[in-house]
Structure formats: C-alpha cells, structure tokens
Amino acid sequence: MTARERIAGTVANYVDERTGAAKWLKKNLTKVFPDHWSFMLGEIALYSFVILLLSGTFLTFWFDPSQKEVIYNGSYQPLSGLKMSAAYESTLHISFDVRGGLLMRQIHHWAALIFLAAIVVHLLRVYFTGAFRKPREFNWILGVGLLTLGIVEGFLGYSLPDDLLSGTGIRIAEAIIQALPVVGSYLAYFAFGGAFPGEAFIPRIYTVHILLLPGIFLALITVHLMLVWYQKHTQYPGPGRTEKNVVGYPLMPVYMAKAGGFFFIVFGITAFLGAVASINPIWLYGPYTPGQISAGSQPDWYMGWLDGLVRMAPPLETHAFGHTISWNILIPGLIIPGIMFTGLALYPFIESWITGDKREHHLLDRPRNVPNRTALGVMALTFTLIGLINGGNDIIATHFHLTINQIMWFSRIGIIVLPPIAFVITKRICLSLQRADRELVLHGRETGRLIRLPHGEFVEVHEPLNQEQMWKLTQHEQTPALALPETDNAGVRRPKSITSKLRARMSRAATEQVAKPTSDDIKAIEHH
Amino acid sequence: MSTEIAPVEDPGLPAHIHRKADHDPVAEKKAERQVAILFALSALGTVLMIYSYIFIPGDKFIFLPIMGNTNASQLFLGIGMAASLFFIGMGAIQWARTLMPDNEVIAQRHEMRSSDEDRADFVDTVKERAGTAGLGRRPLIKRSLGLALGLVGLSPVLLLRDLGPLPKMELSQTSWRAGTRLVTDPGDRPIKPSDLEVGAVAQVLPELAKGQERTLADIGKDAVLLIRIRPQDFQLSPEKLSWTHEGIIAFSKICSHMGCAIALYEQQTKHLLCPCHQSTFDVTRGAKVIFGPAARPLPQLALSLDAEGYLVARQPFAEPVGPSFWERSS
Numbered sequence: 001m002t003a004r005e006r007i008a009g010t011v012a013n014y015v016d017e018r019t020g021a022a023k024w025l026k027k028n029l030t031k032v033f034p035d036h037w038s039f040m041l042g043e044i045a046l047y048s049f050v051i052l053l054l055s056g057t058f059l060t061f062w063f064d065p066s067q068k069e070v071i072y073n074g075s076y077q078p079l080s081g082l083k084m085s086a087a088y089e090s091t092l093h094i095s096f097d098v099r100g101g102l103l104m105r106q107i108h109h110w111a112a113l114i115f116l117a118a119i120v121v122h123l124l125r126v127y128f129t130g131a132f133r134k135p136r137e138f139n140w141i142l143g144v145g146l147l148t149l150g151i152v153e154g155f156l157g158y159s160l161p162d163d164l165l166s167g168t169g170i171r172i173a174e175a176i177i178q179a180l181p182v183v184g185s186y187l188a189y190f191a192f193g194g195a196f197p198g199e200a201f202i203p204r205i206y207t208v209h210i211l212l213l214p215g216i217f218l219a220l221i222t223v224h225l226m227l228v229w230y231q232k233h234t235q236y237p238g239p240g241r242t243e244k245n246v247v248g249y250p251l252m253p254v255y256m257a258k259a260g261g262f263f264f265i266v267f268g269i270t271a272f273l274g275a276v277a278s279i280n281p282i283w284l285y286g287p288y289t290p291g292q293i294s295a296g297s298q299p300d301w302y303m304g305w306l307d308g309l310v311r312m313a314p315p316l317e318t319h320a321f322g323h324t325i326s327w328n329i330l331i332p333g334l335i336i337p338g339i340m341f342t343g344l345a346l347y348p349f350i351e352s353w354i355t356g357d358k359r360e361h362h363l364l365d366r367p368r369n370v371p372n373r374t375a376l377g378v379m380a381l382t383f384t385l386i387g388l389i390n391g392g393n394d395i396i397a398t399h400f401h402l403t404i405n406q407i408m409w410f411s412r413i414g415i416i417v418l419p420p421i422a423f424v425i426t427k428r429i430c431l432s433l434q435r436a437d438r439e440l441v442l443h444g445r446e447t448g449r450l451i452r453l454p455h456g457e458f459v460e461v462h463e464p465l466n467q468e469q470m471w472k473l474t475q476h477e478q479t480p481a482l483a484l485p486e487t488d489n490a491g492v493r494r495p496k497s498i499t500s501k502l503r504a505r506m507s508r509a510a511t512e513q514v515a516k517p518t519s520d521d522i523k524a525i526e527h528h
Numbered sequence: 529m530s531t532e533i534a535p536v537e538d539p540g541l542p543a544h545i546h547r548k549a550d551h552d553p554v555a556e557k558k559a560e561r562q563v564a565i566l567f568a569l570s571a572l573g574t575v576l577m578i579y580s581y582i583f584i585p586g587d588k589f590i591f592l593p594i595m596g597n598t599n600a601s602q603l604f605l606g607i608g609m610a611a612s613l614f615f616i617g618m619g620a621i622q623w624a625r626t627l628m629p630d631n632e633v634i635a636q637r638h639e640m641r642s643s644d645e646d647r648a649d650f651v652d653t654v655k656e657r658a659g660t661a662g663l664g665r666r667p668l669i670k671r672s673l674g675l676a677l678g679l680v681g682l683s684p685v686l687l688l689r690d691l692g693p694l695p696k697m698e699l700s701q702t703s704w705r706a707g708t709r710l711v712t713d714p715g716d717r718p719i720k721p722s723d724l725e726v727g728a729v730a731q732v733l734p735e736l737a738k739g740q741e742r743t744l745a746d747i748g749k750d751a752v753l754l755i756r757i758r759p760q761d762f763q764l765s766p767e768k769l770s771w772t773h774e775g776i777i778a779f780s781k782i783c784s785h786m787g788c789a790i791a792l793y794e795q796q797t798k799h800l801l802c803p804c805h806q807s808t809f810d811v812t813r814g815a816k817v818i819f820g821p822a823a824r825p826l827p828q829l830a831l832s833l834d835a836e837g838y839l840v841a842r843q844p845f846a847e848p849v850g851p852s853f854w855e856r857s858s
Contacts, residue, residue, distance in 0.1 A: 030633075031635075032633050032634070032635040075587070096586075097586070099581055099586060099601060099605070100581065100602070100605050100606075102599065102602045103602045103605055103606045103609070106606075107606075135640045168788055168789075168804065171748075171786065171787045171788060172786045172787070172788070172804065174787065174851075175785070175786035175787045175850075175851035176786075178699075178851055178852075178853045179851065179852060179853070180854070181854050182854055183854075184853050184854050185695040185699055185853045185854060185855060186694065186695060188695070188853075189692040189693060189694065189695045189698075190688070190689075190691040190692040191691065191692070192692060193691060193692040193693075194692050194693055194745070195698055195699075195745040195748070195749070196745060196748055196787070197744050197745060197748065198744075198745060200691075200692070231640065232635075232637055239538060239539045239540060239541060239542055240538065240539075240540045240541030240542070240634070242538070243637070244636060244637050245634050245635065245636055245637060246634070246635050246636075246637055247541065247632055247633070247634050247635075248632060248633065249630070249632065249633065250633055253624070253628050254624050254628050254629065254630070257620045257621065257623055257624035257628060258620070258621055258624045260617075260620055261616070261617040261618070261619070261620030261621040261623075261624065262617060262621065263617065264613045264614065264616040264617030264620070265613075265614055265617035265618065265621070266617075267613040267614075267617075268610045268611070268612075268613035268614025268615070268616075268617060269610070269614065271606055271609045271610035271613055271614075272606070272607065272610035272614070274606050274610075275602065275603055275605070275606020275607050275609070275610055276595060276603065276606070276607070278595075288744075289744060289747055290744055290745075290747050290748030290751065290782070290787075290789060291713060291731060291733075291747045291748075291751035291781060291789050292789055292791065293788055293789040293790075293791045293803055293804070294803070295791070295792060295803045296803065297788070297803050297804055307805075310786070310805055310821060311805045311806060311820070311821060312821070313821040314821070315807075315817055315820070315821055315822055315823040316823060317823035317824065317852060319856075319857070319858055322855075322857040323854055323855065323856070323857070324852045324853065324854060324855075324856040324857070324858075325854075326823065326851070326852040328785065328821045328822070328823050329785075329786065329851070329852075332821075360639060360640065362637060393806065394803065394806065404806050404819075405819060408806065408819075408820070441535075441536075467536065467537070467539040468539050468542060470536040471536050471537070471538055471539055474535050474536045475536075475538070516535070517535050518535050519535040519536075521535070522535055522536070
C-alpha cells in the first residue's frame with residue numbers, strides 16, 4: 001500500500017464512518033447515462049446558472065442598488081457632471097473603473113441570454129421527443145416553472161442598472177400592473193412605494209433578483225436533477241435499447257470528465273463572448289428619466305415575443321361605470337402568456353388524456369412518429385416567433401427598408417393565420433417522412449447504380465438496410481385511436497358524451513399515421 | 529392497446545469498435561500529448577489574464593477590425609480567462625474520448641411504482657397513525673386548526689401593506705395649474721410663442737416655485753410636448769382649438785398606452801410616434817391615435833399667455849395623463 005493510498009483510505013474511512021457514503025457512492029459512481037448531443041442542452045442551462053451565480057456575486061461587491069440621486073464624476077467623460085441614480089453610477093463604476101468589471105458584467109448578461117436560450121431549446125427537445133411522458137410529468141412542470149422564473153429573473157436583472165433603456169422597461173412593467181382591474185393602481189403604488197419611478201423599486205427588485213429568486217432556482221434545480229437521477233435518463237431508440245434498460249457510459253470516469261469538461265467549455269465560451277461581444281452598453285443610453293427615451297427600445301430576446309404581442313394588440317379599451325379596462329395591455333401582456341404557460345405546464349396530462357396512454361415511457365419518440373404533437377409544437381413556436389419578429393419591428397423596418405405598418409399588419413394577420421398553416425404543413429411533412437421510412441424498410445436505399453438487364457431494361461439497384469437501421473425505423477409502436485362509445489350497451493346516450501366525442505376526435509387526429517411495414521410486408525418483398 | 533409484434537427483430541447492441549488508442553501505444557501516447565497540450569494552453573490563458581490585470585492600463589484602447597475601439601485591459605483579461613477555462617474543458621473531454629473506456633454499459637430500469645406489498649403497508653401505516661391522532665374523530669380541533677392556519681396566512685399580506693401609500697387621486701393629477709408657466713427642459717427658461725418656429729417641437733415642464741425640487745415622479749407625469757404648426761392645419765373641435773395658441777399645441781409626452789416618453793415627431797406628416805410600441809398620434813387632429821396599440825389620444829394641455837407674454841397653462845389637464853388604470857373614468 002502506497003502512502004497516498006493510506007491517506008485516501010484514512011480520509012474515506014473517516015467520512016464513511018460518519019455518513020455511510022460508501023454504499024451510496026459505490027452504486028452511483030457506476031450509474032449509466034445515455035449519450036446524445038441533445039442531452040447537453042439542459043447541461044448548458046445548469047452551467048450557465050452556475051456562471052450567473054459566480055459572475056453575479058462579483059457584481060454585487062460594487063453595485064449599489066439605490067435610486068438616490070448623485071452627480072457623476074467617474075472616468076467616463078461624456079456623462080461627467082450629470083445627475084443620475086447611485087445604481088447607474090455604480091454600474092458605470094463597474095464598467096470603467098473596476099478591472100475586469102465590464103468583462104464580468106458582459107459575462108453575466110451573456111450567461112443570462114444563454115441560460116434562457118438553453119432552457120427553451122432543452123424544453124423543445126423534451127417536448128418533441130416526448131420525454132415529458134409518464135413518469136416525468138413532475139419534472140416537466142418544474143422545467144416550465146424554471147423557464148417562467150427565468151424570464152422574470154432576466155427582466156429584473158437588466159432593470160437594475162437604471163439606465164434609460166431599463167427604466168423604460170420598468171415603466172412598461174408598471175403600466176401592466178396598473179392595468180389590472182380593481183387592484184391595479186394599488187399594487188403599482190405598493191410595488192413602487194408611491195408614484196412611478198420613486199426610489200424604492202430598484203432596491204426591492206435587487207433583493208428579489210439576488211436572493212429570493214436564486215434561492216428558489218437552487219431548490220427547483222436540485223429537485224429537477226434529483227428526479228433525473230432517480231428516474232434514470234431517457235434514451236433514444238436504437239438496437240439494444242428498450243423500455244426496460246438504459247444504455248450508455250458510466251458516471252465515473254467518462255461522464256465526470258465529459259460533464260465537468262463541458263462546464264469549463266460553456267464558461268470559456270461565455271467568457272469569450274463577454275470579452276469580445278459588447279452587450280448592453282448602458283453608458284450609451286444615459287441615466288433614466290421618464291421624460292426621455294431612445295429610438296429602437298428593445299427588451300432582451302426572451303421578453304421580445306411578449307413585447308411584440310403588446311405592439312400588435314388592437315387599440316381596445318372599455319370605459320364603463322367610471323372604470324377603465326385596458327384590453328390592449330391585459331390580453332397580450334397577461335392573458336395570452338397566462339394561457340400559453342398554463343397550456344405548456346398541463347400538456348403532458350392533456351396528451352395522456354387524449355391518447356389514453358398511462359404507461360411509463362423511457363424510450364424517446366422520433367418527432368415524425370408523433371405527427372400531431374410535433375405539429376402542435378411547431379404551431380406554438382410559429383406563434384411565438386411572429387410575436388418575436390413584431391417585437392423587433394422597428395429594427396427590422398430600418399434594416400430591411402420596410403415600414404412599421406407593413407410589419408405590424410403582417411404580424412397581426414400572420415399570428416392568426418400562420419400557426420394553423422404551420423400545423424398542417426408540419427403534420428403532412430411528418431406523415432411523408434413516415435412514408436419515406438416505410439419505403440426505405442421495404443425497398444432499401446437507392447444506390448444510384450443503374451444496371452441493364454439482359455432484355456434491355458434499366459433498373460436502379462436498391463441496397464437493403466441492415467438489421468440495425470431497419471430496427472430503428474420500425475421499433476416504434478403504432479396505437480389505434482381510442483374507442484369511446486357514445487352510447488352504452490343498451491343504446492342509451494352516455495353522460496358527458498360531448499367530452500368523449502371531443503376526446504375521440506382528438507385521439508383520431510393524434511393517431512393518424514402511415515402504417516409501418518409488417519413482417520408479412522417484408523417477407524412478401526423478400527420473395528420478389 | 530395494439531402491441532403488434534415488431535416486423536424486425538431487435539438486433540441488440542452493436543459490437544464495440546475499438547479506437548486506435550486502445551491497442552496502438554503510439555496513438556495512445558499521441559492522445560496523451562494532445563490532452564497535456566490542451567491543459568498547458570489553459571495555463572497560458574491564466575498567465576495572459578494575470579499579465580493583463582497587472583500590466584495593461586485601464587484606459588488603453590486598441591483598434592480591432594469589426595469591433596472598433598476596444599478597451600485592451602478588458603479584452604485581454606477576457607480572452608485569457610476564456611482560454612484558461614475553455615482548454616481545461618477541451619482537455620478533459622479529449623481525455624474522456626480517447627483514453628477513458630468507451631464500452632457502452634447496459635443497466636436495468638425498474639418501474640417507478642412501489643410493490644403492492646409496500647403500498648399496502650404504507651396505507652396501513654398512514655391509517656393507523658392518523659387513527660392515533662384522531663383527526664377524523666375530533667372535528668372541533670380540525671375546524672379550529674383550519675381557522676388558525678387560514679388567519680396565519682393573512683399575516684404576510686397584512687405586513688406588506690406598508691410597501692407603499694394608497695394612490696388616492698395622485699394618478700389623475702399633475703403639477704399643472706391654471707397659470708403655470710411652461711419652461712424648457714433642460715434649462716428651465718420660460719417660453720414666448722416667438723421662440724418656436726413653425727415645425728418646431730420642444731419638451732417643456734411646469735415652472736417650479738422657489739425652493740421646490742423636481743422629482744422623476746413629477747417628470748413622469750408633467751412632461752409636455754410643445755409643437756408649432758400652421759394654424760390652418762388644425763382639424764380640432766372649437767373647444768380644443770381654443771386651447772392652442774397661434775398654431776402652438778401642447779400634449780402630454782407620456783404615452784396613453786404604457787407610459788413611455790413620446791419622443792419621435794415627424795415634421796412632414798405631423799405625427800408623433802412612441803418608440804416603445806409604435807402607437808402613432810396625429811398632431812393636427814388632437815393627437816388622435818392613427819396606428820398602434822394606444823386606445824386614447826394624448827391629453828391636450830390648454831395654453832394661453834400671461835401678462836408678460838410667456839406661455840402658461842390655462843387650466844390643469846382635463847383628464848389623467850399616462851397609461852390607463854381602473855379608476856380612470858374616461
């Protein structure tokens with residue numbers, strides 16, 4: 001036994017006698033994780049969160065979350081002598097007078113954009129592959145919660161520097177609060193400690209931004225990861241992969257090296273962006289005052305679709321009985337996002353209700369094999385994307401020499417017309433891909449090699465797929481639509497038959513598919 | 529549920545393909561060197577970072593293509609840091625890919641659900657424990673506990689009451705009074721009609737009394753745009769027309785949609801545009817909304833002249849300025 005082994009043994013013994021960790025670690029260090037590039041998306045979100053904690057902590061050492069008025073006399077000459085809030089002044093100080101301060105600010109902001117982008121793309125991966133199905137519905141809801149809180153956290157974060165752009169964002173948030181029926185103006189006065197902007201709001205959201213929400217994030221992320229660990233990761237279908245097993249590499253050493261290494265890569269790339277790609281140059285915007293604004297005011301991308309919805313809303317307000325309801329704010333700002341996030345959170349339950357499928361699923365779906373779900377996802381994405389495009393309508397107008405009116409009308413009509421079109425097209429594409437898969441299994445791959453038969457006919461040689469490829473294209477199950485009789489055995493209409501009619505109809509739509517080849521089909525072809 | 533037998537048999541996990549470094553000592557040595565070089569690059573990154581922190585002055589700018597003038601200290605600090613982190617990651621992953629075992633392993637899954645036996649035991653335990661507490665048998669305790677918990681839940685709401693004052697009438701009022709002079713912002717100079725040419729636009733605020741301070745909250749409600757056009761271009765009701773003075777018209781600068789400052793004036797079309805959500809207001813028709821999400825025209829401020837010939841407000845705003853709220857009556 002070498003000296004090193006002896007020391008390690010002593011330490012391990014000390015810890016294990018007090019925690020019994022050896023038993024748990026023995027089992028979990030060999031835990032198997034399936035390998036696929038798309039499983040790294042959630043990792044990127046996790047690592048960005050760690051980067052946000054580290055860079056954010058650095059920023060708190062200098063940032064002063066106060067709206068008290070000060071006169072600037074730091075090293076950035078163009079703003080010298082200007083009145084501004086202490087929050088803005090300290091952000092300038094971090095940017096110009098703290099070595100590495102601007103770098104850290106930019107890393108923090110880039111990490112926030114990457115955090116939310118990674119969450120969204122991870123969510124899309126989980127959605128389109130059906131990874132949210134039983135037993136993972138809880139984790140899906142946690143994920144939707146993390147996305148929602150992430151958007152709020154990001155908004156609060158870029159509101160803190162109190163520059164002209166962020167102050168405008170706060171002004172809009174205040175207008176949304178104020179628009180709430182009955183309680184709006186009271187809530188706005190409570191949130192801002194009086195009239196907008198006051199001196200209370202930034203100190204308050206600072207506490208929420210650096211303490212309350214990060215704490216909730218930590219708790220939710222921990223549970224999210226524990227569930228992934230406990231339920232074991234899903235895997236893509238393929239030879240040797242079943243619902244009953246998990247195929248991949250063990251945690252130690254391969255995944256420790258890969259995941260640990262990947263953290264450093266994400267951090268490195270974020271740092272590189274922070275070094276070379278300027279983001280949120282607040283010194284160009286100037287301090288906030290409610291009487292000024294800069295043209296081309298844009299929120300960060302994850303708020304852009306909401307802003308786009310607000311921009312395209314029709315000018316509707318109700319005035320009755322001495323009260324006002326601003327539909328032009330409530331519908332795009334609260335009601336539509338509310339419906340979207342609720343629908344997102346409930347989707348696993350809705351799908352399982354439609355399909356009647358209550359079994360556990362650990363093998364992922366290929367999106368083409370579930371045309372309805374895929375089409376619905378693309379439809380929701382189209383809706384959000386048009387919102388996002390309209391959120392940048394002023395920038396698009398100047399870059400592409402269009403008028404705001406053209407883009408606005410495109411969005412207003414497009415947001416109603418294009419999502420259903422996207423649904424139909426996506427569904428058709430999925431079914432065509434299924435048909436192509438069927439062809440491939442039955443007739444093999446086109447080799448492009450032409451041969452001439454003795455009697456003069458030219459034919460192309462088709463090369464049959466190997467067993468593994470065939471398995472990949474045919475392993476999925478195809479379930480028939482739910483049979484929900486509207487009448488009972490005696491021919492009497494069942495109660496709730498409208499719901500079951502709807503359910504049966506949706507189930508029929510959800511199970512529309514191109515029949516995969518049966519073994520008889522394959523045999524028949526082989527005998528040719 | 530159709531579980532039609534798959535037409536093709538699952539061929540099972542494909543045979544493992546060995547990598548070059550698994551059996552060729554030369555390739556193995558090469559992979560080892562690659563990993564070491566990557567880790568060494570990381571160390572160089574840290575050296576660059578330390579050098580930049582200590583030796584590059586904070587006010588040194590260098591010119592780079594695309595990026596333009598860039599602060600050298602921040603740039604090299606960042607590139608050093610990026611390299612120091614990135615290459616640790618690359619090294620670790622190269623190590624895992626080339627030298628660590630790459631045999632795929634199969635582990636078994638088990639259904640999440642507990643065994644029937646465990647479930648039955650669980651139900652028995654819960655029933656027994658709940659029975660000893662006797663919650664079902666003691667409705668008085670149950671109800672009083674419910675009451676107490678419900679009331680405790682109210683306390684955070686109560687304690688948060690002092691976050692702010694009640695709005696009272698404040699959202700409906702501004703600092704403009706009859707006779708308040710219009711002053712330039714910035715500059716605080718009173719304005720005569722002759723100061724504004726046709727086509728000109730100015731941001732104004734109400735004049736402060738001696739010793740009075742202007743807060744941002746005041747500006748958020750009081751900011752007014754003064755625009756001068758040719759009087760014959762107005763298409764206003766007689767009342768609103770009487771609120772103008774020699775082609776000079778005043779509107780609240782705070783958007784009636786979500787309160788952004790309306791800063792874009794198109795002289796040719798005489799349109800005001802809010803840069804936040806592109807609501808467009810026609811100045812000639814009393815800031816009527818001609819495009820975008822705003823539902824109301826901008827409130828107009830009635831103008832007249834005082835004895836010295838300076839522009840003053842003839843009366844306070846006739847309606848609340850800024851975004852709508854529940855208590856707003858029109």
